[in-house]
Amino acid sequence: MQSIAIVLFGIVGMLFGWFVYSKFIASKIFQMDDSIITPAHRLKDGVDFVPTNKLVLWGHHFTSVAGAAPIVGPAIAVYWGWVPAVLWVVFGTIFFAGVHDMGALWASSRHQGKSMGALSESVIGKRTRSLFMIVVFLVLLMVNAVFGVVIANSFVSQPTAVLPAWAAIVFALIIGQLLHRNFNIIMLCLFGVVALYLSVYAGSAMPLALPSEMFGLSDKANWIIILFIYAAIASLLPVWVLLQPRDFINGVQLLVGLLLLYGAVFMFMPDITAPAFNTQMALDTPSIIPLLFVTIACGAVSGFHGIVSSGTSSKQLNKDTDARFVGYLGAVGEGCLALITIVAVSGVTLALSPAEWHEVYSHLGAGSVGAFITGGSNLIQAGWGIPKELASTLLAVMVVLFAGTTMDSGVRLQRYIIQEWGDIYDIKWIKNGVVATLLAVACCLLLAFGAGGSSGSGGMIIWPLFGSTNQILASLTLLVLSVMLIKMGKPAKYTLIPMVFVLTMAFFAGLLKLAEYYQQGNWLLVIIDAIVLIVCVLVMLEAWSVIAKYKQVKKQNG
Incomplete structure (x- = not known):
């Protein structure tokens, strides 16, 4: 029964956030106005700048920012106890993530669709822009290199997910063409859902796998290469051809998945096995403060969302007020996914007794995606009577497709960053889309195979x-x-109060990690961590200087 209380608490909170708080921020603080022409119309090019129906754009935005993170983070952080995880997800979504995502989308749209890195120049200064974009590029590099490994691992361990994952791309190409020809969006939605779930059923009966060794590389390494070839091609296509419809299908898939999971909770009403606050943690477990607030990012607040909001989404915003629907409601969708993940990995569907739960969660980092798929599939089976194998394939496909869409958008965003550097430093040859994409993919593969050897897992190092x-x-x-x-x-x-809180937690966590890497003698991570922390301090000082000068001028002018 505790699961019902968790779900109701989360739903009531999210409804307050959407109907009350987001409306206040959008109308009174950001003052969104549909008379303002968005970059999608002003700079329309049919490739990146494309006015898009807010439902379709929500699907793109949500699935691009989600990835596997709102599942992985909460599924790990529940180790400290389900109460702190639930509180951070719910309040983080309402007061942090929603404002952050909607705000980044609104700000970029008001500045010709510029990324937050480029936008920081006009808001704070040139030095800030250069520093900001270093952090942005590092985050994109991490996400793309690691998500390639995550998907490849899923394909190897769950071959039943291979067929539906690639079939979704074919369905997306078909839907993209039909959407472009103004076909009825509801009919296309039904087609996408039916086709996707038929492929899930087919995939559960027909697993596909690469040879364990091919071209001198393992099956996982070959999947990584195939995925980056696909991502490079996808990132160069006009957004309406593949990116929008693929993300739209995944957005609908998520809604179906959430309905199945939340519906199962109300029908089965599972008890919570995990402790509210874990008092039986391993001796080497780090402190919940500040680590909880960086372990659960997507699902509470995440910097990657700002990159997507100001990267691809702002270039497709049809109306100024759509920023609330796309940005804030995208954050709510993530919060809902994170919340049901906590239930799935905390209830009797994962372990029948507290002792069994502690066996699964023997240390911080245990559980993760595997616990979600196990707990979630048991929950769906108990609530709806769907066979566990089919439910497992459905959830595995959901994780793979989310990670895939994030990787699609991530490579495109890396291309934008490289092209923006070309504009900033007047390097004409990297302004070319193909060249910029090849550079983006080359950086990811260099990290994957240069640092990780033939396994391609180099991204895991950073x-x-x-x-x-x-x-x-x-x-x-x-x-x-x-x-x-x-x-x-x-x-x-x-925005300032959430900023101070998140910065304090993240900076403290960064310092703890810096000390840990120093003690381990891991000099690569020491150097990168130090660079990020120094950049953060410098940006804060620049911003403080700008605010102080602005207030001084304002005071002088009366």
Whole structure:
């Protein structure tokens, strides 16, 4: 029965966030206005700048920012106890993630679709832009290199997910063409869902796998190469051809998955096996503060969302007010996924007794995606009577497709960053889309195979830095929004308070990691972590200087 209380608490909170808080922020603070022409119309090019129906854009935005992170983070963080995980997810979604994502989308749209890195120049200064974009590029590099490994691992361990994952791309290409010809969106939605779930059923009966060794590389390494070839091609196609419809299908798939999971909770009403606050943790477990707030990023607040909001989504925004629907409601979708993940990995569907739960969660980092798929499939089976194998394939496909869409958008965003560097430093040859894409993919593969050898797992080497780096990026995005609002004469406390909290937690976590890497003698991570922390301090000092000068001028002018 505790699961019902968790779900109701989360739903009521999310409804308050959407109907009350987001409406207040959008109308009174950001003052969204549909008379303002968005970059999608002003700079329309049919490739990146494309006015898009808000439902389709929500699907793109949500699945691009989600990836596997709102599953992985909560499924790990529940180790400290389900109560702190639930509180951070719910309140983080309402007051942090929603404002952050909607704000980044709104700010970029008001500045010709610029990324937050490029936008920081006009808001704070040139030096800030250069520093900001270093952090952005590092986060994208981490996400792309690691998500390639995550998908490849899923294909190897769950071959039943291979067929539906690639079939979804074919369905997306078909839907993209039909959407472009103004076919009925509801009919296309039904077609996409039916086709996808038929492929899930087919995949569960027909697993596909690469040879264990091919071209001198393992099956996982070959999957990584195939995935980056696909991502390079996908990132160069016009957004309406593949990116939008693929993300739209995945958005609908998520809604179906959420209905199945939440519906199963109300029908089965599972008890919670996990402790509210874990008092039987391993001796080497790090402190919940600040680690909880960087372990659960997507699902509470995440800097990667600001990259997507100001990267691909702002270039497709049809109307200024759509930023609330796409940005805030995208954050709510992530929060809902994170919340049901906590239930799935905390209830009797994963372990029948507290002792059995502690066996699964023997240390921080245990559980993760595997626990979600196990707990979630048992929950669906108990609530709906769907065979466990089919439910497992369905959830595995959901994880793979989310990670895939994030990787699609991530490579495209890396291309944008490289092209923006070409504009900033007047390097004409890297402004070319094909060249910029090849450079982006080359960086990812160099990290994957250069640092990880023939396994292609090099991204995992710097992945431990993702949590603190990603949250530092979130705080920098909130900082840019705060400076914008101060210059506009608007109240900035709604972005400043979340910024101070996230920055404190992320910076503290970064310092703890720096000490840990130093003791381990891991000099690569020491150097990267130190660079990120120094960049953060410098950006904060630049922003403080700008705010102080602005207030001084304002005071002098009366």
